[in-house]
Amino acid sequence: MADFEDLLAANQEFAADFKLGGFDGVAHAGVAIVTCMDSRIDPLNMLGLKAGDAKIFRNPGGRVTEAALEALVLGAHLLGVRRILVIPHTRCAMASNTEQEIRDKIGESAGVDASWAEFHVVEDQLVALEEDVRKVRAHPLVPDSVLVGGFVYDVDTGLLDQKF
Numbered sequence: 126m127a128d129f130e131d132l133l134a135a136n137q138e139f140a141a142d143f144k145l146g147g148f149d150g151v152a153h154a155g156v157a158i159v160t161c162m163d164s165r166i167d168p169l170n171m172l173g174l175k176a177g178d179a180k181i182f183r184n185p186g187g188r189v190t191e192a193a194l195e196a197l198v199l200g201a202h203l204l205g206v207r208r209i210l211v212i213p214h215t216r217c218a219m220a221s222n223t224e225q226e227i228r229d230k231i232g233e234s235a236g237v238d239a240s241w242a243e244f245h246v247v248e249d250q251l252v253a254l255e256e257d258v259r260k261v262r263a264h265p266l267v268p269d270s271v272l273v274g275g276f277v278y279d280v281d282t283g284l285l286d287q288k289f
Contacts, residue, residue, distance in 0.1 A: 145177060152200060152204050152206050154174055154178035155206060156172070156209075157179060157181075157182070157197055157206040157209045158181045159197070159211045159257070160181070160182075160187040161184070161187035161219070162183045163217065168212075169181075171278065172210075180196065180200045180206060182197070185218075186217060186220065187217075189257035194260070194267075197264075198267060201266075201268055201271050206271065207270070208272045208274070209267075210276055211257050211274070211276070212277070213278070214277065214279070215277065215281065217250070219245070219246050219247050220246070220253075224243070227244045228240055250277065254275045255288070258275040258289045261273045274289065276288060
């Protein structure tokens, strides 16, 4: 239990003036974001949003996976999502290494052969982003009324650059 003591103490402080109790779970700004799990990305603040405004789906590389599509469909039909932003970022490890390099790094860190694992590196971020935006727009359960945009977040400047 002591391994998490610092985080639990921080949670106690957070909960002391918690204001989201009873919240309905709807995306109040009508926004859904698919982005990378990179800790340099602060999805709400980078868009001027606050807790409760957006649905956020994060994964390595910020890709539109089957799980991300499931979340976006649920968001569009049940949670008030009207705009979807797909946002990979600069200097992403998933776009800066080959599949073999990632496998080697993981295998070395784990002390176990990782040659069999798939990490889905991104060979060309802009091609992948265009593909992901197209995938969301073409999904039969994402209404045409939902706007979908593809952006790249610059982790060194904090700026978004709309690509699609």
